Amino acid sequence: MPSGIWSQSELMNLAGHRVPRVRRWACERLETLYGKSGQEVLGKLLKDPADEVLLEALRFLESYPDQKFSDLVLEAYETRTGDVAGGCALMLGKLKDERLIPRYEMKKRKRPIDVGERIWVIVSLGELGTDSARRILRPLLSDIKEDTDPYIIEVLIGALLKAKEDMAALLEPYSRLYRERGMEILYPLIAACGSWHNLEDLKIEGKKKFLGKGLPPAVEECLAFLKGRNYSALAGDLQQAFAKGDYRRVVETAGRWARESMGENKTGGAGVKEDGSLERGIPPWINLEVLKAFMNYLENGPEDSFKWIAVATLAILEKFVEFKCLWNLKGEEVDPKDLFPLLFEDRDSHPLDELFIRRVISLFEPAAVFVRCLQQLKEHPESYGTKRAVRLLGELKDPAALPHLLPLLEREEIGDLKQESIQAMVQIGPPLVDYLEKGFPRLGEDQLLQLLFALRDIPEEKTVHFLIAHWDKLWSIDKEAFLGALEGIGSRQFIDPLRNELREGEEMDEEIFYLLCHLHGVRDPLLPSIEESLAERKKRKDQRLEGLQRNDLTALRQNTATVELKCRRCAKSYSYEIEKILVQEKKGQPLIGDKIVCKNCRAINQYEITAKGHLAITGHLLLATALMEKENFSPGPGPVHVGKLGLVDGRSMSREQAEEYYRKEVQKAPQDPGLRVGYGNVLINQGKEEEAVRQYKEALKLDPLAVEAYASLGEYEADKGNFPGAYEYFRDAAERMNTGHYYRSKEVDQVKEAIFLNLEHFAEMLGKPGPKPPAAPLSQGIIKQEKIGRNAPCPCGSGKKYKKCCLSKEEGRQPEKTSATPVELGLRDQLLAFSGNEKYKKDFEKAYAVYYRKPFREPLVIREGEEDRFQIFLDWFLHDFKREKGLTLIEEFFQSKKETLTPEERSLLQYEISSHLSLYEVLQVTPEVGLRLKDLFTAEELDTREVRGSRTLTKWDLILARVIRAGQVNKFSGIITLLSRRNKEGILASVGQAWEKFKKETGRTGWSDFAKIKGEIIHHLVEDQPRVEPVLVTEEHHPVVSAKAIFQAKNPDPLRFRLQKEFDFILDSEEEGKEMVWTWLKRGESKDWEAGKEMEQSIIFKSEMIRGSGELRWTSLGTVTWTPGRLELWCLSRERLARGKRRLREIMGDDIRHLADTFEDLKKLTKKMPQEDSPFRDNKNRERYLPFYSKAMEDWMIHWVDEKIPALDGKTPREAMMTPEGRKRVEELLKDFENAEERKRRDGEPYIDIQYLKQKLNL
Structure with missing residues (x-):
C-alpha cells in the first residue's frame, strides 16, 4: 500500500545506503508496504555482500517468486556458506532451478559443507522434486540410525514427501528403527497431513493410562474430535481396538473408512489446480494416501511396530475428517450460496480458502459481505472459520469493522485470529489511527499491545503523532513491541525522544536509534560507541551460531542471564544482566538475588519479571539441563539455580515471610539494632526502600557503631545518584570499620572490603580524601629505621648503594681506622714469611692433613670460596700446631728472632703466643670502635678494639675467633668465623663434651689449655655441626x-x-x-x-x-x-x-x-629464580611500603607474646616465662629476633625494637 512517510523511490534509494542495517530495513519495508511492485530492488540486494541484507532479499523473493532472479540467487549460493548459502539453495528449489544440483556437487568436492547448509539443501531438493533430486535424497534414508538427530529425520522425510517419493520407501526406516525412532520417522507424514499435534503430544506416554494402555494423550483428543463431528460409531470402533491393543485393526478400520467415504480413489498432482480442484500433496488427498500406505505396511511390517502406526493413523484421520468437505471440489464451480458455509466452516485453513475469498469479494456486494462476516463473529466466536471472516473484513477495508475487530485482540487465541485481526486493521489503514485516538482511554493493555503490531505497518504522520503523544503508556505496556513500531515507521521525529530513553545495556533501544539516525542522516555523537557495541554483539552471536553448527551446546552458555524487568514505580521495562536467580523447587516466582536499580527512576528492587524475562530464565534452565543430559557436562555454577528458599534464623522463608517475621520481631524488641539492620535488608530486597532507610537510621540511633547500617545507607544514596551523601556514609563506615559492630554479615571481611572500595571510588569521583594511609605506628617505638642505611640508595642520586658511594668517600676523608698498628702488621708479614721456610714444609703438610682431615697433595689449589677457610687454617697453623720439639711456629719465630726484636715487638709476640680460640657472643657493637664479647665457655666478658668488625657484626652474632689480650687492649687475630645462631646449642654441647674428655685424659681443666692444644678439634666440631635449617x-x-x-x-x-x-x-x-x-x-x-x-x-x-x-x-x-x-x-x-x-x-x-x-x-x-633486592632499598618503595609493613609487624609483635610457639613446646612466651628453663628459651628466641632485626637496621631497612617485647615479658 502507498505510504504517507516513505515513497517507493525513497525506499529504493535507501536500499543502496552504506550501512547494511539500513539496506535490510529498506528491503523489508518495500516488501511490506509495496509488495511485488517493489521487487525490482532485488536486482541489487541479491548481490549485497552483507548476509543480513541478502537473507532479507531472499525472504522478499520467497513471498513473490520470480525466475528472472534465478541467476543472481545461484551466484550468491556459489559464493556464500552456512545458513546464507542454505537460504539461497532453498530459494533455488522453490524457483525449480535444477542448476542447484551440479553446483552443490561442485561445492562438496571443493570443501566440507557445514550442517546448516546441508539441511537447507535437503529441503531445497524436496522443493525441486525432480528425479535427480530424489536420487540424491533417497540413499540418505538408509543413513538414518537410532542416534540420528530427530530434526534431521524430519527434514529428510519431509523433503522426500514433498518430492513425491513412494510412501513405501518412506516407511522403510520405520521398519528398522520403530523401537528407537518410531514416532520421529512418522511425524513428517503426520505434519504434512495438516495435524497440529507436536511430536511430544504423539510420542509421550503420560502418567495417566488411557484405556488401560500407556498411550499418548493425542489419542484421546483425536477420538473426542471424531465424536464431536458425529462419527461416534467410528470413534467407538477405534476406541475398542485401542483398548484391546489391536493396532492392526485401528489402521485397517481408519483406512477402510476413509476410502469408502471418498468413493473410488482418484489421483492428481499437487496443490490446487487452476479450476480450483484439489491436487495430490495437500489435505485431504495426502491423508488418504498416507493411510493407504499404512495399510500396505501391515502386510509385511513387524507386528510389534503397529502401535505407533496406529497413533499416527488417528492423527491423520482427524485431519482427513476436518477437510473432508473439500474433497473433490472445484473452487471455481462451487455454487455462490455455498461459499460462505464452506469458508466459515469450523476447520483449519486450507489453500482453497484464498480462492473462496476472491470469489466472495467478486460476487457479493461489500455491504452483504460485511453483514455476513459480522454475523459469523457474533454467532460463532470460537469457530476457526471466524478468522476467515476477519480476513474478509480486511479485504473490504471498511473502518466500520474496527469496533468489531478490536475486542478480538483481548480474546484467547483461536488459530491465528489475533494475527488476522491485526492484518485486517493494517489493510484498513489510517482510519485505524483516528479511531484509536478517539477511544484511547477505553483501550485495554492487551489491545494496545496488539495494536502496536498493526501501527508498525501504517507509516503515516498521524501514526507518528499518536505514538509520541502516548509514548510513556505504550512503552510501559511492551517496550519491544513499541520499539518495533518505531522501527517500522522510521520517522525522524522519534530520534530525540528515543535518545532520552537510551540506557546502558539496552540493545534494542540502541539498534533502533542507530537505524533512525542513519535513515535520516543524523550524525549523533553516540553513534560510534553504538556501532562498537553492535559489532561486539554480532561477534558474540556469530560465535554462538558457530557452536550450534558444531552441535556444541556449551557455546550457548552465558555467565549472566539477560532478564527483562518492569519497574513497578515508573512502569518502564529494561534488561538487566542477572548473576543470581533462584528457581524454587516448588512452584513459585523465580527469585532474583541481585540488587536491581531501575535504569529510569532509580527505584530499588521494585520490579516484576516480564513474560520475556520469564522466557529468558526458562531458556537458561533448559540449556543447563540439555548440557547435563546430552553432553554429560557439568557446567559449573550459572546464573539460574534450582533450590530452596533462603534461611532466616535457621528457617526456610520466602521474602514475604521474612518481612513478616522481622516486623513481628522488631515489635517485640524495638531496641535491638541487629533486628533493625536485618529488617532493613529484607525491606530493601522487597523494594520498600523508604521504610528500609528508616530502619537503618533507627539502627544507628540505637547503636552509632552499626557498620552495616552506614554501608547500606551509602549503597542506597549511591543507587539514587546522591554521590556526596554516599561518600559521607561510607566514610562514617570506614572510620568505624575495625571498632564497630556487625549484626547480619556472615563474611565481615567482605563488608569491610566493599566499604573501602566504595569510599575510594566516591572520593576519586568527588575529589575528596580517600581512605587514609596507615600512620606509621611508632607510638610504642616498635618499628624504627635509620636515616640512611649502608645498603640504602645513596642520597646523591647516583643509583649506587650508600656504602659504595658517598659513605666510602666520607670515610676516605677521615684517617683510616684499623685495629692493627704498623708494628703489628709488620710482625705478621715476618711471621708468614718465616712459616714459608722450606724446613717447615713437612710440618705444613702434616698440619694440613690434621686440619682438613685429608692427605696433602701438590700443587696446593685453593678453590674459589675456600680462601677464608685457608686463612683460618694458617692462623691455627701459626699459633696452635706444635712441631716435634713441642713448639708452635710462632714460638720458634720468637726464639729465633728475639734478639733482634724491639721490646714492643717481643711484648706483642708474647701476647699472641698465649692467645687461643674460643666461641663468643657479641653483646654490644660500638660503631667505628669495637665490640663487647662474651666467651660462651668461660662466661668472661671483654671489650675488643675492632673497627671493621663493628661495621659488619651485629648484636648477638655468634663468632669463632682468636682474641689477643694485649694488656689493656684486646684485638682479633686473623679471620673471624660467623656462625649460625641456630647451631649455638649444638656447638656448646659437642665442644663442651670434648673439653670434658680432655680434662679427664690430661688433668688440665682450663679452657685455654684445651683450646690451645685441641684447637683443630674445635674447628672440626664446629664444621661438623649439622646444618640446622628451619x-x-x-x-x-x-x-x-x-x-x-x-x-x-x-x-x-x-x-x-x-x-x-x-x-x-x-x-x-x-x-x-x-x-x-x-x-x-x-x-x-x-x-x-x-x-x-x-x-x-x-x-x-x-x-x-x-x-x-x-x-x-x-x-x-x-x-x-x-x-x-x-x-x-x-x-x-x-x-x-x-x-x-x-x-x-x-x-x-x-x-x-x-x-x-x-x-x-x-x-x-x-x-x-633471580634474587630480588629488598623493596625498602628504593626511596620510593620505602615511602610506599613502610607504613603497611610497620602496621603489619606491630600487629604481629603485639600478639606474639600470647601465641603458641613450637620452639617453646607449644607454650606462649608468657606461659614459658613461668619456669627458669622456659625463661631461658624465651631469652634465646628474643636474641635470635634482635640479631635479625639489628642486621636489618645496619642495612638501612625498617627494623623491630625488641625492647618492646622485653618490657611485655618483664625482661
Missing part, C-alpha cells in the same frame, strides 16, 4: 613445597566472570587475550582450614594481601594464571593445591580439565 611451613602447618596443578581451559570468559564473583579470588592483572592472574585468598569459601601437626624447628612462611590502610589483610593461598588454552594453580603446599583444585572445579565445572600436577623443592626453585 622447616618452612604454611600457617596451616603443612610443609612448604612448590606445588602446581595444570588444567586445560580454552575459554577465558567464564573463567574471568566466575572467579571475579568469588570472594576468595581477586584479579591481579590482565593482558587481554594473553594472560590473566588471580590471587587465591584465605577468605570466603576458603577461609576455614584444618591445621596440620606443629613441627619442631619450623618457621611459618606467610604471604599476605593488604587492602585499604592495612586493616584488611588476607593470607595468599596461591596464584591462578590463565594463558591461552592453559590454566595453572600454584600453591606452597600439597594440601593447598588439593583444596585449590577442588575449589576451582566447584566454580568452573567441566569448563576446565585437569591435566597434571607437579611438585618441586622450594629451595631448589628459589636458586633458579
Whole structure:
C-alpha cells in the first residue's frame, strides 16, 4: 500500500545506503508496504555482500517468486556458506532451478559443507522434486540410525514427501528403527497431513493410562474430535481396538473408512489446480494416501511396530475428517450460496480458502459481505472459520469493522485470529489511527499491545503523532513491541525522544536509534560507541551460531542471564544482566538475588519479571539441563539455580515471610539494632526502600557503631545518584570499620572490603580524601629505621648503594681506622714469611692433613670460596700446631728472632703466643670502635678494639675467633668465623663434651689449655655441626613445597566472570587475550582450614594481601594464571593445591580439565629464580611500603607474646616465662629476633625494637 512517510523511490534509494542495517530495513519495508511492485530492488540486494541484507532479499523473493532472479540467487549460493548459502539453495528449489544440483556437487568436492547448509539443501531438493533430486535424497534414508538427530529425520522425510517419493520407501526406516525412532520417522507424514499435534503430544506416554494402555494423550483428543463431528460409531470402533491393543485393526478400520467415504480413489498432482480442484500433496488427498500406505505396511511390517502406526493413523484421520468437505471440489464451480458455509466452516485453513475469498469479494456486494462476516463473529466466536471472516473484513477495508475487530485482540487465541485481526486493521489503514485516538482511554493493555503490531505497518504522520503523544503508556505496556513500531515507521521525529530513553545495556533501544539516525542522516555523537557495541554483539552471536553448527551446546552458555524487568514505580521495562536467580523447587516466582536499580527512576528492587524475562530464565534452565543430559557436562555454577528458599534464623522463608517475621520481631524488641539492620535488608530486597532507610537510621540511633547500617545507607544514596551523601556514609563506615559492630554479615571481611572500595571510588569521583594511609605506628617505638642505611640508595642520586658511594668517600676523608698498628702488621708479614721456610714444609703438610682431615697433595689449589677457610687454617697453623720439639711456629719465630726484636715487638709476640680460640657472643657493637664479647665457655666478658668488625657484626652474632689480650687492649687475630645462631646449642654441647674428655685424659681443666692444644678439634666440631635449617611451613602447618596443578581451559570468559564473583579470588592483572592472574585468598569459601601437626624447628612462611590502610589483610593461598588454552594453580603446599583444585572445579565445572600436577623443592626453585633486592632499598618503595609493613609487624609483635610457639613446646612466651628453663628459651628466641632485626637496621631497612617485647615479658 502507498505510504504517507516513505515513497517507493525513497525506499529504493535507501536500499543502496552504506550501512547494511539500513539496506535490510529498506528491503523489508518495500516488501511490506509495496509488495511485488517493489521487487525490482532485488536486482541489487541479491548481490549485497552483507548476509543480513541478502537473507532479507531472499525472504522478499520467497513471498513473490520470480525466475528472472534465478541467476543472481545461484551466484550468491556459489559464493556464500552456512545458513546464507542454505537460504539461497532453498530459494533455488522453490524457483525449480535444477542448476542447484551440479553446483552443490561442485561445492562438496571443493570443501566440507557445514550442517546448516546441508539441511537447507535437503529441503531445497524436496522443493525441486525432480528425479535427480530424489536420487540424491533417497540413499540418505538408509543413513538414518537410532542416534540420528530427530530434526534431521524430519527434514529428510519431509523433503522426500514433498518430492513425491513412494510412501513405501518412506516407511522403510520405520521398519528398522520403530523401537528407537518410531514416532520421529512418522511425524513428517503426520505434519504434512495438516495435524497440529507436536511430536511430544504423539510420542509421550503420560502418567495417566488411557484405556488401560500407556498411550499418548493425542489419542484421546483425536477420538473426542471424531465424536464431536458425529462419527461416534467410528470413534467407538477405534476406541475398542485401542483398548484391546489391536493396532492392526485401528489402521485397517481408519483406512477402510476413509476410502469408502471418498468413493473410488482418484489421483492428481499437487496443490490446487487452476479450476480450483484439489491436487495430490495437500489435505485431504495426502491423508488418504498416507493411510493407504499404512495399510500396505501391515502386510509385511513387524507386528510389534503397529502401535505407533496406529497413533499416527488417528492423527491423520482427524485431519482427513476436518477437510473432508473439500474433497473433490472445484473452487471455481462451487455454487455462490455455498461459499460462505464452506469458508466459515469450523476447520483449519486450507489453500482453497484464498480462492473462496476472491470469489466472495467478486460476487457479493461489500455491504452483504460485511453483514455476513459480522454475523459469523457474533454467532460463532470460537469457530476457526471466524478468522476467515476477519480476513474478509480486511479485504473490504471498511473502518466500520474496527469496533468489531478490536475486542478480538483481548480474546484467547483461536488459530491465528489475533494475527488476522491485526492484518485486517493494517489493510484498513489510517482510519485505524483516528479511531484509536478517539477511544484511547477505553483501550485495554492487551489491545494496545496488539495494536502496536498493526501501527508498525501504517507509516503515516498521524501514526507518528499518536505514538509520541502516548509514548510513556505504550512503552510501559511492551517496550519491544513499541520499539518495533518505531522501527517500522522510521520517522525522524522519534530520534530525540528515543535518545532520552537510551540506557546502558539496552540493545534494542540502541539498534533502533542507530537505524533512525542513519535513515535520516543524523550524525549523533553516540553513534560510534553504538556501532562498537553492535559489532561486539554480532561477534558474540556469530560465535554462538558457530557452536550450534558444531552441535556444541556449551557455546550457548552465558555467565549472566539477560532478564527483562518492569519497574513497578515508573512502569518502564529494561534488561538487566542477572548473576543470581533462584528457581524454587516448588512452584513459585523465580527469585532474583541481585540488587536491581531501575535504569529510569532509580527505584530499588521494585520490579516484576516480564513474560520475556520469564522466557529468558526458562531458556537458561533448559540449556543447563540439555548440557547435563546430552553432553554429560557439568557446567559449573550459572546464573539460574534450582533450590530452596533462603534461611532466616535457621528457617526456610520466602521474602514475604521474612518481612513478616522481622516486623513481628522488631515489635517485640524495638531496641535491638541487629533486628533493625536485618529488617532493613529484607525491606530493601522487597523494594520498600523508604521504610528500609528508616530502619537503618533507627539502627544507628540505637547503636552509632552499626557498620552495616552506614554501608547500606551509602549503597542506597549511591543507587539514587546522591554521590556526596554516599561518600559521607561510607566514610562514617570506614572510620568505624575495625571498632564497630556487625549484626547480619556472615563474611565481615567482605563488608569491610566493599566499604573501602566504595569510599575510594566516591572520593576519586568527588575529589575528596580517600581512605587514609596507615600512620606509621611508632607510638610504642616498635618499628624504627635509620636515616640512611649502608645498603640504602645513596642520597646523591647516583643509583649506587650508600656504602659504595658517598659513605666510602666520607670515610676516605677521615684517617683510616684499623685495629692493627704498623708494628703489628709488620710482625705478621715476618711471621708468614718465616712459616714459608722450606724446613717447615713437612710440618705444613702434616698440619694440613690434621686440619682438613685429608692427605696433602701438590700443587696446593685453593678453590674459589675456600680462601677464608685457608686463612683460618694458617692462623691455627701459626699459633696452635706444635712441631716435634713441642713448639708452635710462632714460638720458634720468637726464639729465633728475639734478639733482634724491639721490646714492643717481643711484648706483642708474647701476647699472641698465649692467645687461643674460643666461641663468643657479641653483646654490644660500638660503631667505628669495637665490640663487647662474651666467651660462651668461660662466661668472661671483654671489650675488643675492632673497627671493621663493628661495621659488619651485629648484636648477638655468634663468632669463632682468636682474641689477643694485649694488656689493656684486646684485638682479633686473623679471620673471624660467623656462625649460625641456630647451631649455638649444638656447638656448646659437642665442644663442651670434648673439653670434658680432655680434662679427664690430661688433668688440665682450663679452657685455654684445651683450646690451645685441641684447637683443630674445635674447628672440626664446629664444621661438623649439622646444618640446622628451619622447616618452612604454611600457617596451616603443612610443609612448604612448590606445588602446581595444570588444567586445560580454552575459554577465558567464564573463567574471568566466575572467579571475579568469588570472594576468595581477586584479579591481579590482565593482558587481554594473553594472560590473566588471580590471587587465591584465605577468605570466603576458603577461609576455614584444618591445621596440620606443629613441627619442631619450623618457621611459618606467610604471604599476605593488604587492602585499604592495612586493616584488611588476607593470607595468599596461591596464584591462578590463565594463558591461552592453559590454566595453572600454584600453591606452597600439597594440601593447598588439593583444596585449590577442588575449589576451582566447584566454580568452573567441566569448563576446565585437569591435566597434571607437579611438585618441586622450594629451595631448589628459589636458586633458579633471580634474587630480588629488598623493596625498602628504593626511596620510593620505602615511602610506599613502610607504613603497611610497620602496621603489619606491630600487629604481629603485639600478639606474639600470647601465641603458641613450637620452639617453646607449644607454650606462649608468657606461659614459658613461668619456669627458669622456659625463661631461658624465651631469652634465646628474643636474641635470635634482635640479631635479625639489628642486621636489618645496619642495612638501612625498617627494623623491630625488641625492647618492646622485653618490657611485655618483664625482661
